[in-house]
Amino acid sequence: MGNGEGNNNEGRNQEEMSKEGGQDAGSPLESVMSAKADGAEGPAVESAEAKVDEPVLVRAAYEHPLPIRLTHWVNAISLFVMVASGLRIFRAFPSFGPKIPEKVLLDIPKSLTLGGWLGGALQWHFTFMWFFAASGILYLAYQVGSGHYRTVLFTPRDIAGVWPMARHYFFFGPKPPASGQYNPLQKLAYTSTIGFGVLSLLTGIVLYKPAQFSWLAFLFGGFHLTRIWHFAAMCGFLSFIPGHLIMVALHGWSNFVSMLSGWKREPEYQE
Amino acid sequence: MITRLEDKDLKRQSRRQLLKLAPVAALGIFAFPKVSDRLVEAGVHFSDWAAGVLFRTQHRAQTFADSEVVPFEKFPYNGYDVLDPEVDLENWTLTVEGDVQRPGEYKLSQIQALPKLMQNTRHVCVEGWDVIGAFGGTPISNFLTLVGANTGARFLEVECADDYYESIDMASALHPQSLLCYEMYGEPLDRKHGAPLRLQMPTKLGYKQAKYLETIRVTSVLKPGKTGYWEDQGYSWFGGL
Numbered sequence: 243m244g245n246g247e248g249n250n251n252e253g254r255n256q257e258e259m260s261k262e263g264g265q266d267a268g269s270p271l272e273s274v275m276s277a278k279a280d281g282a283e284g285p286a287v288e289s290a291e292a293k294v295d296e297p298v299l300v301r302a303a304y305e306h307p308l309p310i311r312l313t314h315w316v317n318a319i320s321l322f323v324m325v326a327s328g329l330r331i332f333r334a335f336p337s338f339g340p341k342i343p344e345k346v347l348l349d350i351p352k353s354l355t356l357g358g359w360l361g362g363a364l365q366w367h368f369t370f371m372w373f374f375a376a377s378g379i380l381y382l383a384y385q386v387g388s389g390h391y392r393t394v395l396f397t398p399r400d401i402a403g404v405w406p407m408a409r410h411y412f413f414f415g416p417k418p419p420a421s422g423q424y425n426p427l428q429k430l431a432y433t434s435t436i437g438f439g440v441l442s443l444l445t446g447i448v449l450y451k452p453a454q455f456s457w458l459a460f461l462f463g464g465f466h467l468t469r470i471w472h473f474a475a476m477c478g479f480l481s482f483i484p485g486h487l488i489m490v491a492l493h494g495w496s497n498f499v500s501m502l503s504g505w506k507r508e509p510e511y512q513e
Numbered sequence: 514m515i516t517r518l519e520d521k522d523l524k525r526q527s528r529r530q531l532l533k534l535a536p537v538a539a540l541g542i543f544a545f546p547k548v549s550d551r552l553v554e555a556g557v558h559f560s561d562w563a564a565g566v567l568f569r570t571q572h573r574a575q576t577f578a579d580s581e582v583v584p585f586e587k588f589p590y591n592g593y594d595v596l597d598p599e600v601d602l603e604n605w606t607l608t609v610e611g612d613v614q615r616p617g618e619y620k621l622s623q624i625q626a627l628p629k630l631m632q633n634t635r636h637v638c639v640e641g642w643d644v645i646g647a648f649g650g651t652p653i654s655n656f657l658t659l660v661g662a663n664t665g666a667r668f669l670e671v672e673c674a675d676d677y678y679e680s681i682d683m684a685s686a687l688h689p690q691s692l693l694c695y696e697m698y699g700e701p702l703d704r705k706h707g708a709p710l711r712l713q714m715p716t717k718l719g720y721k722q723a724k725y726l727e728t729i730r731v732t733s734v735l736k737p738g739k740t741g742y743w744e745d746q747g748y749s750w751f752g753g754l
Contacts, residue, residue, distance in 0.1 A: 299517040308533055315537045323543075335641035342587045344642075360640065361747035362553075368749065369556025373540070452637065453574040453716050453754040454567050465635065465643060502534060503527035509515065 303509045305423060305500050307390065313381035314501055317439075320374040321483075323366055324442075325476055326356035330363030338470050371446060378439050393423045396433035400426035420511040435482050442475035554747070561751035568753055570684050574715035577633040583644045585698045588706075591638070591719060593742060596705040598675040600725055605709050611670075611730040614661025621709050624693055627651040627659060631699075632690060634715035636722070637754055639743075648713045649696030654687045657731070667733040671712065674725035679712070679741045681721060685753065690715050693726075718752040 357363025385391035403426030409415030448468045462468040500506035543549045606618035631649040670680045694713035702708040707724025
């Protein structure tokens, strides 16, 4: 969609000019599509006139297809609910040791939690676990099915690029040239969050039904250890989110908007 | 893939694509407490339904060697109010009601005469802690046979000496490890652990394991708002593991 070539667009624009500009206010898709047909006649138009105020074309990329944007936001909301309610649940027994004697590991302020009390927090947790799981599964299915995962998946080839990028971000090193939609450090971060998501979902299943999924509990090293993995997955998300938000803030409005509209204006990379 | 677009086309396409995200905004309804209270309750009901579907009556919970059982002193006492409701153990009987052929009062000796099962299983609290304990009693299914219960009924309701009350699904009641428990660690139940009789089901969370039993009722209808002490305040009714 919307990948009309520059030349064709120019042809249409010239045509429009000669019709005394911008009267066809049809839908954007129609106008982009009609560009192709118009393109053929383009060269016939007197170019001298058209050059007077040739409309500026914007470089743009349709970066995030609808399933990605949809699951990103459903995931963002459910992750917020799962963490906030999960911390409230953890408050009920803030330890990974025995009940007797109980050692409080972390005293999480109530203000950071959701649900009001253990029962309320569990209600939020048991409701949003379905949204979290559904968006995660839809995301993975789409990424694999469309082949789009190649833009995100961190592979051994990306290893070499991690340090230069980290040096640029954290130690004011030179900026490595942009190679694609995501740089190696981004790929590492995004791929990790997919890992955290899978881990939190599988360990969550064990904590929810340890007897029914005893084989899965066994894989994670038993009920106790699973509780620690589940908490660790949350820590993983919590370590990702601030960096993610800071980077979004630093990269400006057009980058942020691209996760809403799919379109990024003036991407940094070529091709 | 880089595209070159006129500014107004880019803006229009962006708007169209943004509108397609509208369904996500529906989740915003959770920001309104009055609505969200009901929605998250519905979420728990849905989860309970799924849990009921997942439950397998013949799938046994893990059992443990005697060496893995925590010492008796480290098995917590838990209660919602008083830990010892001062049950008259001498004259105690269990009242059986509802969809059964032989309702009435049953003595502890009648229950103890049924085949006994001893098991070391994990007791999991909704708070997140767990202990492995040693329990002894008779499978609930034995007792249901004794009283001629209609096991086609849907629920088992219990009432307790401390005014606690609970209800469980029949499938869980019939699970081979679900006990009418009268012993812990080889000794008769002590008062604070629910003497003389409690539920002990390794496929259920702790708050389902009602103590100081007084009444058992077989039924297919639960009174709304009277399904369990904690459940009526928002805990999952199924409470399964």
